[in-house]
Amino acid sequence: MKEEEIRKAAEERAREQVTLSDKAYLKSFGQKYVKLIADRGKAGEVKLRKAWVARFVDDERYRGAWVEIVLDDDGQVLRVNQSR
Amino acid sequence: MTEEIEKRATEFAAKKMRLDERRAAPEVGERRSRWSPGLLKRVSDVEVRSPEKRMVVRIEEDTGETVGWRYPDVTVGSQRVNITQEEARRKAEEEVDIPEDATYESTRLLRRGSMGYTYSVRWGHVLDGIPVEGDFLVVKINPETGEVTSVTKNWSVL
Numbered sequence: 001m002k003e004e005e006i007r008k009a010a011e012e013r014a015r016e017q018v019t020l021s022d023k024a025y026l027k028s029f030g031q032k033y034v035k036l037i038a039d040r041g042k043a044g045e046v047k048l049r050k051a052w053v054a055r056f057v058d059d060e061r062y063r064g065a066w067v068e069i070v071l072d073d074d075g076q077v078l079r080v081n082q083s084r
Numbered sequence: 085m086t087e088e089i090e091k092r093a094t095e096f097a098a099k100k101m102r103l104d105e106r107r108a109a110p111e112v113g114e115r116r117s118r119w120s121p122g123l124l125k126r127v128s129d130v131e132v133r134s135p136e137k138r139m140v141v142r143i144e145e146d147t148g149e150t151v152g153w154r155y156p157d158v159t160v161g162s163q164r165v166n167i168t169q170e171e172a173r174r175k176a177e178e179e180v181d182i183p184e185d186a187t188y189e190s191t192r193l194l195r196r197g198s199m200g201y202t203y204s205v206r207w208g209h210v211l212d213g214i215p216v217e218g219d220f221l222v223v224k225i226n227p228e229t230g231e232v233t234s235v236t237k238n239w240s241v242l
Contacts, residue, residue: 032215032216033214034217035217035218048241050214
């Protein structure tokens with residue numbers, strides 16, 4: 001997938017997986033090596049993988065609230081994190 | 085593994101604190117095992133005491149690698165600032181092995197309450213132009229003496 005397609009997929013997947021208000025916006029988007037582990041909090045093999053990271057800010061939820069979604073080159077979701 | 089971790093921490097601290105074997109050998113104090121969210125691995129913080137100093141050495145439990153150390157006592161900060169940001173960076177580069185794929189990010193003078201000021205010199209980890217999430221190297225410098233007071237290294241290997 002092209003970068004623009006992944007950016008679009010990131011927005012769609014984020015809205016599917018977490019609650020984002022209409023005012024939420026994409027704060028940053030780019031490639032990163034991310035660390036993936038089978039069971040967070042337990043010892044195990046850490047895999048470093050090149051991925052796309054999109055970070056959304058949703059001030060409607062509360063000021064500075066964020067959602068981060070990590071996708072592979074095919075637009076598949078590897079991880080979703082959000083602020084509390 | 086506990087013994088091995090303590091042994092490695094002691095050896096590292098003895099070398100770093102330039103302890104002479106004719107004097108009292110350093111003693112291992114408290115050891116705390118915890119999850120490192122940056123490394124996604126378990127690390128042990130081992131306290132090592134010599135007659136003059138105390139050091140906390142951070143060991144990655146899986147590999148036994150030293151990933152950080154610090155002097156937990158008052159020497160970390162100072163009320164006086166005798167060296168510049170550039171000198172602090174130079175000092176960090178002289179005293180610490182900076183990995184080849186490190187990218188210099190910043191040198192900041194931080195105020196830590198009653199402990200005074202400290203310089204924080206930071207590098208990020210960039211592979212083929214792509215940043216590595218959660219990886220960094222931070223060297224803290226006492227701004228009065230220029231002494232390195234702590235090193236924290238979260239570094240992944242591809």
